[in-house]
Amino acid sequence: MNAEVMVGWTVGALAPGFRSFLWIASGLIVLGVGLLLASRRGRPAYRRRAALIGRYLLLIILAMIVLFPIYITVVDSLLRSDQVVSRPPILFPLHPQWSSYSTAWTQGHLGRYLLNSFIVTTVIVAGELVTSIAAAYAFAFLHFPFKRTLFILFLATMMVPLEVTFLTNLSTVVSLGWYNTYLGLTVPFLATGFGAFLLRQSFLGLPRDLRDAAKLDSAGHWQFLRHVVLPIARPSVAALGIFSFFGAFGQYLWPLIVTKDDRLRTVQIGLKFLTNSQLNNFNVIFAGTVLAALPLFVLLILFEKQLVRGLTAGAVKG
């Protein structure tokens, strides 16, 4: 589904109730800030408590703002489509209509599309991890001529926008005979400069002494990588995997252009079809959106810790 439609629609649905929401939200913000300011005075015990409450109030408001679109998507997927458009908006489904999910699943052929997305995403994530780890290891621990130049070349690929390589990639894929195949969908994304860069930075953070110690124990590169580097750099590797997953899973234009028919189309294209064929069944569109986003949620919940650690890795030395 088109982001503009989603945003426009959500704002539209909220418009009547929006003002009261803004009042409550700004009230809570004022309260939170007030408590934070107040916490500068008074007895230490009160101070601490006021600061804590104030901080949480602010966080709750921010979390609400962030989570509301997701919440309303789930709610709307469980309403009847006339309830979805009712004003003021219904914010909780008293009689959840689960049938919208089965409609989205069967009529939108989401099973097939999700399977394709799953295959493509898995291959891309696995491929990108392997190539990135290998490249990053070489840049971090090996000595070879033109290392710096090569690394700069790697970095340079990050600065080339996708649109520059898009058609070139397309004609390469076509000339290799990979048009309308899983190869065409995956191979162009198996190696990225970003992955090598991210992991190299993380590998460089390892003390050189570790390498020397491993050498003394007569560990080869492979053993050192497997038993020392990867366990320590796990958060960064996991973060790269997750980013790679999000990127691959969210692709729209590339799969649209390198595939010919339904057999290989991915879930984002499926969602577009669903949106166009269920234009007045909002609940079904929302249900399809939830289904398509589900793998991302699951991944996020499973790897939340690694993700956050990976993002902050390198931010603080030590």
Add this chain to the structure above:
Amino acid sequence: MNRTRTDWNRTRQMKVTGRRRGALASAIPALVMTAAVGAGTLTLPEVAVAAVAPPATKVVPSACRLSALAAARTPVQITMWHTMTQTNNAWLESAVGQFNSSQSKVHVTLVQQPDYKSEFVKYKAGLSSGDLPDLAQFEDTTVQQLVDSRSTVPVQDCIAASHYSLSDYLPRALSFYRYHGVQQSMPWAVSNVIMYYNPVTFQKAGLDPNKPPQTFAQVTADAKKIVASGAAKHGVALPAKPYVFEFLLAKSGGQYVNNGNGRIARASQAGLTSPTALKVWQWWNQTLTSKLGLATGSDPNNIDHLIAIATGNAAMTFEASGIIGPAEAVLASGQYPGVKIRTAPLPALVTGGGVPVGDGSLWISAHSSLAKRAAAWKLIQFLDSPQEQASLATESGYVPVRVSATRSPGLVSKWTNDPNYKVGYTQLTTGRLNNANIGSLIGDYQGVRNAVADGLEQMVIGKLSPKAAASFAQNEANAAIQNYNGRIGTS
């Protein structure tokens, strides 16, 4: 419903792959959106097209050699891209199935594309990847670009080669897809923007539901009565969609772009500040500031204006004729008891104007072999036959492009039982064909539409006066037009 009006210039902001990881980190909270559209943006560069086709303004019957098909021993396989969804898709599949089994010379494979926009992006990428259809349904806004790409065979070549008669076609259905006298594509699944209104609200307000307003002044007068009587909160819902504005302007006699809407010569400027256009802007603004009108969103997929009718927020609105079916289906499902819907020709500044045609026509690829071109032409003749046109119009809100189709018993009874469906046809056949309603030829059509949407938005939120909004849109549209013209080297 097939009114997904878009154009390719938006590909410059096309949502694609999430290869920009930096953006992703901040996008995690908006997971739902990310999942739906992918993060990051992508610009498709201009596709350089080898001039495989003869010039669009010359008729070359040999480019559509019918003997090539006759000489083929095995069935000629052709692919057709289309954007039909739901019941329309089912209709097309059965029609093409019939075509395939009725003869042994041509076999057609249908490929459904998500929407006009994605289809056109894919087509342009196909010009370098080689994945091209032999026949494709493209929307009206792409005519100039397709002509400039020289990647299609003007159907005029086939018309000339087969001595095909166009006399049964509605002149205005043909005219949009003609370029300097040469027919580029055949009108097929066409529609136009009409008025939708709730007759129950009209009655409550003491108005005659059989006499919907025909001019802007009448809309205002009726809206006043509707609001005063409390029959509905607003008289008319005005969606800030550029194509609605376009149709209101065309029917009022205003040209969207200069040089005869791009027909006499390539358009170099928009016509958004002409006296006629200014009156449209002013009426729009007055209607909203007087609270007689309700402003709704500009996105092509937005249906808030229709929902306003369903929920009693407004009594009238404007939208493409293609959505009659879905709209009636929604009402029939009982979601909005007591709400009825009727259609009428669009109101305008003055009576007597006409509207252009909109939506899909069929294009033949110049990359296809002569036999495939001839096969595609055979399929076009089938899909454009009076029977199939009548059948499509009976199934959907599309307007038949041929006069004789309207005599088909099926369509006659459909229109008698539900006159809502006839309005698009009536509107397309009334008023004289002129440069205002012939349909605009603009390379960067979407750029002009974006400009109109931006102008409307500035006016609707009260930031700009109608006159200032018009010049704001005019400047933005001019820049888009001149940019395109500059890129293809004609400015």
